[in-house]
Amino acid sequence: MKIAVFKETRNAETRVAVTPDTIKKLAGAGHEIRVEAGAGLAADFPDEAFREAGASIAETAQQAAAGVDAVFCVRLPEGGSLAAIPDNAALIGLVAPHDNGEEIRQLAARGVEVFACEFTPRITRAQSMDALSSQANLAGYRAVLEAAHAYGRAFPMMMTAAGTIAPARVFVMGAGVAGLQAIATAKRLGAQVSATDVRPAAKEQVASLGGKFVAVEDEEFKEAETAGGYAKEMSDEYKAKQAKLVAEHITKQDVVITTALIPGRPAPRLIDAEMVASMKPGSVLVDLAVERGGNIEGAELDRIAQKDGKSIIGYANLPGRLPADASSLYAKNLLAFLPLVTAEDGAYAPDWDDEIVSGMVLTKGGEAVHDAVKG
Known part of the structure; x- marks a missing residue:
């Protein structure tokens, strides 16, 4: 199979969909890989490293894509790169279906079969392909580092001859993959950590x-998880009770990290301006959901907003702030998925009966087949 990888351009993306390590494995399996020049530079993978691993380097996206069977991407290509995808080829990546429905329907009309890594089923067999989890893990880690950098005090307790420094109090809202990594990272830095989540299973994980x-x-809390492992939308009554509890807890916190996202919907508002105002001067808040509208009132995309002496960090794409590791994990996710859409001889041949393939496909046979992108 011939596979193309473009230089990412959307939202100043720093990640890349292949690494020298995965190129070696792809080439070893008989695949031909073409990489657009400069595609890996932001992740510290120079063109020469890709070439030595077995890829060929193309000067443009159009040259990389000519005659290929599939295109690997981090985000949905745009402009000339999107147009360069050959008719009837496959596109595999984090394509943000809920935001890019029109572009994906245009690809469908050209016979392009699009697979969304966002829709990788949460089943054991698909764990190695789960790009959302691999990237969220790094996002949770990086969120704590950003908070520690912005926080004007130390995280751990320090006992010195001049006195004792109390540990920072860190509150993580949402104990999914990102939240659990944030908890673990904050604990390693010596903070006193608390967390909340609407899923009952999270209680044991946090502990x-x-x-x-x-x-x-309460009873609603006990039923607050979907079969896929995601948090359900809670009732207004529950939200009010939870908000009251959080409001009382948050006034004592030094750092708050929010991670709540509901697939395909705006991020739920967890912290309002009154809660922010109740925190001590010098407190730091990090909003991992800022790209979907934000969990924190006052969060601003790609900025640190200052509100009455509190810092609200709204950086988008935190995994992209660790581009080498994020690319490495993501490229391995794609490498693990590829056998499900190839035949024994390496040709492109999706197994449409496989639940992973059927769960991730957005377009097939010239039509949009997933509810997220149907017109």
């Missing part, structure tokens, strides 16, 4: 990492 669990544990 296992040494965090204190904070939630209204």
Whole structure:
């Protein structure tokens, strides 16, 4: 199979969809890989490293894409790169279906079969392909580092001859993959950590990492998880009770990290201006959902907003601030998925009966087949 990888241009993306390591494995399996010049530079992978691993380097996206069977991407290509995707080829990546429906329907009309890594099923067999989880893990880690950098005090308790420094109090809202990594990272830095989530299973996970669990544990809470492992949308009554509990807890916190996202919907508002105002001067808040509207009132995309002495960090694409590691994990996710859409001889041949393939495909046979992109 011939595979193209473009230089990412959307939202100043720093990641790349292949690494020298995965290129070696792809080439070893008989695939031909063409990489647009400069595609890996932001992730510290020079063209020569790709060439030595077995890829050929093309000067433009159009040259890279000519006659290929598939295109690997981090984000949906745009402009000339989108147009360069050959008719009837496959496109595999984090294509943001809920935001890019029109572009994806245009690809469908050209016979391009689009696979969304966002829709990788949450099943054991697909864990190695789960790009959302691999990237969220790094986002949670980086969120704590950003908070520690912005926080004007130390995270761990320090006992010195001049006196004792109290540990920072870190509150993580949302104990999914990103939240759990944030909890673990904050604990490693010596902070006193608490966390909340609407999923009952999160309580034990938070405790296992040494965090204190904070939630209204009523009957609705006990049923608040989908079969796919995501958090359900909660009732207004529950939200009010949970908001009251959080408001009381947050006034004592030094750092708050929010990670709540509901697929295909705006991010839920977890912290309002009054809650921010109740925190001590010098407190730091990090909003991992800022690209979907934000969990924190006052968060601004790609900025640190200052609100009455508190810093609200709204950086988008935190995995992209660790581009080498993020690219490495993501490229391995794509490498793990590829056998499901190839035949034994390496030709492009999706197994449409496989639940992973059927769960991730957006377009097929010239039509948009997933509800997220149907017109």
